[in-house]
Amino acid sequence: xxxxxxxxxxxxxxxxxxxxRQEFEGRGLSVVITREPGGIDIAEQIRAVILDPAxxxxxxxxxxxxxxxxxxxxxxxxxxxxLERGEIVICDRFIDSSLxxxxxxxxxxxxxxxxxxxxxxxxxxxxxTLYLDVDPQIGLSRIQANxxxxxxxxxxxRLDFHHKVREGYRQVAAKFPQRIHIIDAGRDPDRVxxxxxxxxxxxxxxxxxxxxx
Ligand code: TYD
Numbered sequence: 001x002x003x004x005x006x007x008x009x010x011x012x013x014x015x016x017x018x019x020x021r022q023e024f025e026g027r028g029l030s031v032v033i034t035r036e037p038g039g040i041d042i043a044e045q046i047r048a049v050i051l052d053p054a055x056x057x058x059x060x061x062x063x064x065x066x067x068x069x070x071x072x073x074x075x076x077x078x079x080x081x082x083l084e085r086g087e088i089v090i091c092d093r094f095i096d097s098s099l100x101x102x103x104x105x106x107x108x109x110x111x112x113x114x115x116x117x118x119x120x121x122x123x124x125x126x127x128x129t130l131y132l133d134v135d136p137q138i139g140l141s142r143i144q145a146n147x148x149x150x151x152x153x154x155x156x157x158r159l160d161f162h163h164k165v166r167e168g169y170r171q172v173a174a175k176f177p178q179r180i181h182i183i184d185a186g187r188d189p190d191r192v193x194x195x196x197x198x199x200x201x202x203x204x205x206x207x208x209x210x211x212x213x
Contacts (some may be wrong), residue, residue, distance in 0.1 A: 001207055002124075007132030008165050010139030010146075011185045013092050013185035013191060016132065019193050024088055032082040035092035039071035040077045046070040056161055064102040068120040072094070075121055094126055096172050096180065100148060104168025105161055130196055131173055134186035135163035165201060 004019070005013040017033055024031045024204040049055065050066050072093070082089045095117050105111035136159060173180040181199045183194050 001128070002079065002091070002161060003096050004091045004096070004126040004128045005132065006093060006096045006100070006129055006169060006180075007185060008134065008136055008139050008162055008169070011132035011134045012142070013132055014187065015088055015189055016193060016196060017092055019189075020090055020196070023197070030085075030087045032078070032087050032089045032090065033092075034078055036041045036074060036076070036094055036097065037067055039074045039091075041160070042077070043070040043074040044174065046073075057107070060108055062105045063097060064116060065107070067098050067102065068116050071098075072120040075124065080124075084154055091126070096123065096129060096131070096169065099172045100165050100168030105164035109170070110168075115161065125179065127179070127207070128199070129176070129180040130183055130199070131168070131169055131180050132183050132192070133169070134185040136166060136187055169176035 005017055007013050021031050021033055036043070037050055038044040045065050046069055050058070050063060050070070079091065080090050098113050098117055099110050102108050103110035104163075138158070140162065173182050183192060183199075185197050
C-alpha cells in the first residue's frame with residue numbers, strides 16, 4: 001500500500017507519519033517512511049538545489065521540473081521496490097504537492113503540472129492520500145514555535161501564497177474524492193490521528209484487511 005501525506009507548512013505531517021509508523025509496526029507490518037523532494041541520494045541533491053534560500057532566481061517551471069525529476073528518481077529507486085516487497089510506503093508529499101504549489105499557487109496550471117508528472121510517474125498514484133488541512137496562519141505559527149526545523153525557501157513566501165496552496169489542495173481533493181481524504185488538522189494531534197485511523201478502518205475492505213493483522 002502506498003500512502004501519501006499532504007498539507008501546507010506546519011500542518012503536522014511529520015507527527016502523523018510517526019504515529020502511523022508506530023501503529024502499523026505495532027501490528028507487525030513492515031513500513032518504509034520517505035519524503036519528497038528527497039528520500040534517496042540523487043533526489044536529496046535535487047532537493048538541496050530547489051530549497052536553497054540563495055536560489056531566488058529560480059524560474060517557476062524550472063522548479064516544477066526539478067520536483068518532477070526528484071519524484072521520478074525517488075519512485076524508481078525507493079517507492080516501487082518497497083511496494084514490490086509488499087511493504088507499506090508512507091511518503092511525506094507526492095504529486096498533489098506539485099499540483100497545489102506549482103500548478104495552483106505558482107499559477108503554472110494544474111493540467112500542465114499533471115502532464116509533466118504523468119511523464120515522471122508513469123501514472124502511478126498513491127492508494128490513499130491524507131490531506132492535512134489547516135489555516136496557514138496556524139501552520140506557520142506552529143513552525144515558528146518549532147525552532148529546530150530547517151527554514152527553507154518556501155517557508156519564506158508571504159501568507160497569501162500559503163492561502164493559495166490551501167485553495168489548490170482543496171481543488172485537487174475535489175478532483176480525486178476517492179483517493180484524497182481531507183483531515184481537519186487544526187485540532188490537537190490525538191483528534192487528528194483518530195480521524196486518520198477512522199479512514200483506514202473504513203478502507204480496510206479495499207486492502208484485503210491489512211489492518212486486522
Ligand atoms: P519540507 O521542508 O519538506 O517542507 P514540509 O516539512 O512542509 O513538507 O520542504 C518541502 C517544500 O517543497 C515545501 O514547502 C513544499 C514544497 N514542494 C513543492 O512545492 N512541490 C512539490 O512537488 C513538493 C514535493 C514539495
